[in-house]
Amino acid sequence: MFQYIDYMACGNCSTGKDGAPRGCKNNGTCGTDSCNKLNVFDWLSNMTLPQDQEECKLVEVRFKNGRKHFYKNTENLSLLMGDVVAVEASPGHDIGIITLTGELVKVQMRKKKVKPDSEEVLKIYRKATQKDIDVWQEMRQREESMKVRAREIAIKLKLQMKISDIEFQGDGSKATFYYTAEERVDFRQLIKEFAYEFKTRIEMRQIGFRQEAARLGGVGSCGRELCCSTWLTDFRSVTTSAARYQQLSLNPLKLAGQCGKLKCCLNFELDAYLDALKAFPKQDIKLQTKKGTAVCQKIDIFKGVMWYAYEGEWMNWFELSTQQVTQIIKASENKKPIDSLEELVAEKQTEIENTNFEDTVGQDSLTRFDKPKRKKPQKRRPNNKQNRRRKKPQKNA
Template sequence: MGCSSCSTAKDGQPKGCKNNGTCGSDGCNKLTVFDWLSNMSLPNGEKPFDCVEVRFKNSRKEFFRNSENLSLSIGDLVATQATSGHDVGMVTLTGELVRVQMKKKKVDYKKPDLPKIYRKASQKDIDIWQKCRNREEEIKKRAREIAIVLKLQMKISDVEFQGDGSKATFYYTAEERVDFRQLIKDMAKAFGIRIEMRQIGYRQEAQRLGGIGSCGRELCCSTWLTDFRSVSTAAARYQQLSLNPQKLAGQCGKLKCCLNYELDVYLDALKDFPGQDTKLFTEKGMAFCQKVDIFKGSLWFSYKDEPSNWHVLSKDQVLEIVAKNKKKEKVASLEEYVTETLPEVEKVFENVVGQDSLTRFDKPKKRRNNRNNRNKKKKRNNYKKRPTNNA
């Protein structure tokens, strides 16, 4: 995620476009959309779709009607209709794909009250917009100080100005209901603008602010993930993950969304797989399941009297023993069914860089000095053996 102006500056420092996700190439933006129908022309007599998708700060996107038939393309800044005044946003999608997106978001494009696009943003609109964007961090800090003085149990996470600078939306998170009437009065008096408070969840907060996850990549919710599905601890149990809240929780403090990515594959594999609570009855004694490997199709069982001695069985073998137990038949022992396992090959990590020891530079090298000393001795001996000419 980087545009052509996000190159490297002097001394290897990242230059950055400093547009805070509003560069014209749309490469630094969150939830960037690729228009794969841009090179295709419409059939004869077909009018272009008159709605466009506009993105505002962070991941907020809305649909507007292009009633003025403006020639718009991805990356254009436009002045759009707002509740009062106008807002400034960037066009992220045009054409027939907007119809698909509106259908997906369940927005009726035939509604007569769909907000409109006034015009392409002029330089004056852009200057006012950028000036308001530069004030957001300062106002957010001041708003947090006011909330602390009023002893409100809430966290103001983000501030978004309207394009004309007449209104600011404060996004906050709170565990309980908050009475912020006095807060609105104090902020309206301090900032001289109209205030709107909007409560969001912890996942939405992480989506707006962004960050780096434990995998080392940008958060899925701030780059490509658009819908939040509920994540439960059952997803971790199906995938045989340790129920450690520190490892399973993301930056938002909730369970990681990536726990659902491979869940369907595990559920399909577990359809005809014996449960982990399966018990096998043998003449030698009852055996319990200790470990399961779903994709290798292996299960480890141990006798009740020998819990440290594990026996590896395949899925089919376990199902066969379970079928016999249902008929009240006992097998002789688990040793008859143990699969032959190949010995694990110990991995030998080779030193591909050639650095044998971390302390290789601690001891001074003496080879070069010894070689120089030997060369000096040879020169002295040769000089002594040189014949002299007596006159």
Template sequence: MGCSSCSTGKDGQPRGCKNNGTCGTDGCNKLTVFDWLSNMSLPNGEKPFDCVEVRFKNSRKEFFRNTENLTLSIGDIVATQASSGHDVGMVTLTGELVKVQMKRKKVDYKDKDLPKIHRKATQNDIDKWQKCRDREEEIKKRAREIAIILKLQMKISDVEFQGDGSKATFYYTAEDRVDFRQLIKDMAKAFGIRIEMRQIGYRQEAQRLGGIGSCGRELCCSTWLTDFRSVSTSAARYQQLSLNPQKLAGQCGKLKCCLNYELDMYLEALKDFPSQDTKLFTEKGLAFCQKTDIFKGMLWFSYKEDPSSWHTLTKEQVQEILEKNKKKEKVASLEEYTVDNFVKEEKVFENVVGQDSLTRFDKPKRPRNRNRKRNKAKSNSGKNKNSNSGNNPNPQKKRGRRNNNQKRQQKNG
């Protein structure tokens, strides 16, 4: 996500191109396709594909036909056909890979009604386009104020100007249907342009705005995710996650898209795994499943009469007991199987870096009491002096008494 314009400046500080994905080098754009056929020449007699991919603000990409046979490359600013007037965008892909992208997005490349590219954008077109983009934040703020005055239950999340400045598209989110006819009249009178309102979902709003997820990284929908798949709570159940909506919901308020990333692996592991509703019939009593670990292949069962004590069984052992139960045979108890499963796990690691053990911070260090050591040293020295002086425990005190008596005698004499 970095290019020559938005990498680093002086003293290693991030410079930032502030173009929101419209850099001329096309190196920090969202969902940019790498043209791995750019260095390969076409076979003799083959004409280059006459369609190109053009990206506009944020992630909006459309396909246009190059009827004028312009020599276009990635990063060129072009003036394209619009519903009325012209729009300005940047070329993001050319050549045969455009045909692959059109098939992937189900766009007919043989359609003669595809919009066309007029010309390469002139400096006048670029200046006008940049001036319109600078007005977007101000107009978005003013449009929100008008919507609040009209008491409309909607949120205007983004504004996109057409390249020639004659039209603006307002993207909004709303839970219910909104009557915005008066809003369009007020905005057209205030801004002097044609207005188009386009409703988007909450995920599309998060995709356009961007942000940081709970994982600490940029949102997937604003960086690399191309399509939105439906996410249900069953995906969290299969992965044994707590059904807490605050933890499972993303910034858009919907379930996180990343719940689908590992779902296929869990479903594959659960194919030959006993269900959590499994019941085991033993001579000691009926046992219920309390917990499962899919990737370790372990299940924990407890008796109906004693639900607090759990017994660990492997997946194969549970299937063996179930086969016996189908033949109306009961095993003696679960304890026969749990004894074999009890293996003490030893932590094995290699001291590669030359550090101490990995658990050196687990045990709290004993406080160093230097006063105790000093007291012990003094007591030991006192004992040694007593042993050397024999029966006289304090010879210094006696010397002091003799000196005092001599001074008193001298005063009296």
């Protein structure tokens, strides 16, 4: 029973009539993880439980576009990852795919702060039958045409909103419309239009722009699939200070992702930059010398250097290490300022010139292979005819 593979395939794979992906040919387990968004690797699958411990009756079920919930296996069904199940919903039932079983489910619930005895954790009814899967696929095929018609109705009512996605419940009794909007929208008349047009129960759910990008997916400027649609589960706030700490130009075209907000990857290396900046003096501190006052113009976090320029001589920059800048600040605090920044730069240049760089290969010249080798002149050997001519005739005895 492979009909459910059409649900699992991503847009890159493109499914055929039989439900098998045309692209990766991996039957739903895409190598790029597009078919299995936000999946968790079960590294405890090959381990057996102790004899006195009961098997975990909680499972994780995935629905459309990475939406996941936790359910109780109250019927003690034999469930494996990839099984299609019918779960409790309000009203009716929904259809989803098992993505995680065993003890790791408790870890995921603790991570997402979901208690096992809470009302959010519903129960699993049964494994999906062929009839359940047929109804489920039929509803999935209606979603794209409904989305186009729903956008037309929203434009006709002049509502400042965007309907980004539609998700049908597994039994077809309810359709959830996901939309984004800058301000509060009065969609009471819109729900009436949708109910009359689509003849089903309507639920409107507002999501943020980051959640919209996570649901729809795509490829970022780095050439990889979006982090929010493949593995990122928490959306931390991203500010322009993260770009400033990393010495990035504040160009909104480069810093913004497909959601129109600042890229989430700006936070990935921010902690490392903040730790490195602890060794740097504050940039707003001016260096006091006898020649004049120097102001910081630029820093290089990787090399650990800072560039300063005298006030009024902004074109002449002097490269100093963080240790040198710290010494200058301490000297000015002790009221013993240095003469000028040129002295430190000259001392550093002298140290570089006096440094002997040795060749670990053995002092070999880099141009030793440029000159072609001279061929030794070969001695010409006489031919056999010449040898015969040179032989003297023998006298008769």
